[in-house]
Amino acid sequence: MKKLESSLLNMVLVLTGVAVIMGGILAYVNHLTEGPINDQKAKALADGIKSVMCVSDLNVAKTDTVKQDIKGKEFTYIIYQTQDAQGKDLGAAVESTTGGFGGDLKVLVGFDTEGKILGYTLLEHAETPGLGAKADKWFQKGEKGDIIGKDPKEPLTVSKDGGQVDAITASTITSRAFLLAVNNAYNAYKATPVDAQTGATGKVKSE
Secondary structure (H helix, E strand, C coil), X not given: CHHHHHHHHHHHHHHHHHHHHXXXXXXXXXXXXXXXXXXXXXXXXXXXXXXXXXXXXXXXXXXXXXXXXXXXXXEEEEEEEEEECCCCEEEEEEEXXXXXXXXXXXXXXXXXXCCCEEEEEEEECCCCCCCHHHHHHHCCCXXXXXXXXXXXXXXXXXXXXXXXXXXXXXXXXXXXXXXXXXXXXXXXXXXXXXXXXXXXXXXXXXX
């Protein structure tokens, strides 16, 4: 009987030791990969900004954070104010997140100085492959739901809701979420502080 207790104790100690060692190894590997992963994300964002602004040679002159209170829930938007190589304002690329059909839908939208949509790209989504995932192409220039060149001063909505944008086939929920992300990005852009020297955080309320 005593031998059984001793064996059980040894097993627990061995398993605990293995768990500690494995945890240390995983932490070390995570530390090694954290830098490259962050660098990859930064490059993807930089490429995304150039893509949605439709300019290959630009500078991010300023980054602002705008918070919006929408139906009692606070959302955060990041606005990347851009300039060309000569220092001329091009507009801004805005990160905007809403809840899609399968989870969060994060969009990067480019606006010119007047607020018209230059381009967009999906940064993150959990939509159904072949359906909601089509949002990365569906609303691009020349496609069925083309929003490029539109001004969201009047909120963009799907035709099913009386709007002017064709929803993705069999994915109305994703389409609504996408357009909401674009509309909110526009509102955040327009709420950006005018004083480019302060770098202050703007805050507005939406219904």
